[in-house]
Amino acid sequence: MAIDFVSRLHDAGLRVTEQRLAALAEVxxxxxxxxxxxxxxxxxxxxxxSTQAIYDIVHTLTSVGILREIKPNGSVALYEVETGDNHHHLxxxxxxRLEVVPCAVGYVPCLQAHIDHGFDIDEAEVIYWGLCPSCRS
Ligand SMILES: [Zn+2]
Ligand SMILES: [Zn+2]
Ligand SMILES: [Zn+2]
Known part of the structure; x- marks a missing residue:
């Protein structure tokens, strides 16, 4: 299933550049x-x-919701194409090692805070942490 990144860039009001398209295809x-x-x-x-150019690209694409950024504690940020499936990471x-875990609920926010302090919450970020089978043995 190929994603139409040209339309997604247009919809976000971003210029379609060769580097952005190349970055999206690789992600x-x-x-x-x-x-x-x-x-x-x-x-x-x-x-x-350049490193600066690639950071500019991923930050811009993340800010408009074309890419999704995952930031496990103590690890570098990772990027993936935002598909809206709201999956989580293990x-x-x-x-x-990182694995994908489907969201049990499937839409954001999938965790309801008991006290929302009046915020309109639109995201709950979940990362499951543990030891993988090879690190356990
Ligand atoms: Zn993911
Ligand atoms: Zn969930
Ligand atoms: Zn491991």
Missing amino acids: EKHGHISAEDLRQRVADKTGSI VCRSCQ
Whole structure:
């Protein structure tokens, strides 16, 4: 299922650039990728791209909701294409292996705060932490 990134950029009011499209294609292919891994993959496709340029791209695309950023504590931020499925992540404390866990509820916010202090809550971020099978043995 190919995502029409040109339309998504248009809808977000962003210019369609070769680097943005290359970055999106790589994130789609290798979900949960760090900015540095992404920079290398985009550089392989388009020539070279600076670290600053790749950070600008991922931050812009995250701020308009095209990318989703996951920030496990003590680990670098990872990026994936936002598909709206509201899945969660399972991270190994030891080796940082990451697995995807479908959301039991499926829509945000899937956790209801008992006291919302009057906020209109639109997101609950869940990361499950533990040890993966190879780190346990
Ligand atoms: Zn592990
Ligand atoms: Zn994910
Ligand atoms: Zn959930």
